[in-house]
Amino acid sequence: MLDRIELTLQAGNGGKGCTALWHNRRPYGGNGGDGGDLYLEGSTNVIGFSSLPHKNTYKADNGQDGLPLNKFGRRADDLTLLVPLTTEVVIDGEVRFRIEKDGQREKILSGGKGTLGNLSIKMHPYRKGATEME
Incomplete structure (x- = not known):
């Protein structure tokens, strides 16, 4: 069985850093x-690409924005x-790798x-932090 699909894949964006000032005008944004x-990831439980949800675009989640009180975003x-075993990943016309083992994760x-x-x-x-909010 020959099964071929084209997908648009996107990693998640990083969260924005927070700009926050304490009452004494000192920065405290996370x-x-x-x-x-x-x-x-290769899996013996996957027979073909029909098991993927019917969409062409997959995107990982974005990071959480930073918060006041120097709290970092998650x-x-x-x-x-x-994906099924023997999946070849082709990027820009070049075979980058082949998934051949159960549990192989790339x-x-x-x-x-x-x-x-x-x-x-x-x-x-080398940087100067914000000392006032606009």
Whole structure:
């Protein structure tokens, strides 16, 4: 059986860092969480690609935005798509890898990094944090 599908895959975006000021005008915004990665995993329980939900686009979750009080955003969960064994992954016309074993897990895309909150920027030796809100 020959089964072929084309998918659009997207990793999650990183969360935004928070810009927050304490009552004494000191920064205290937390960093954004990292976006989710996207994996393909081989499974003997999957016969063909018909077991995938009927959509062409799959996207991992985004990281949570940073919060005041220097609270970091939560890292997003990774997205794993189960595929049949002997699946070849072709990206831009080139075979990147082949999934041949049950449980073989390959990372397709890495999620984005969360951005820094203004407390982390203030503590960075080469950056100046926000000292007032617009």
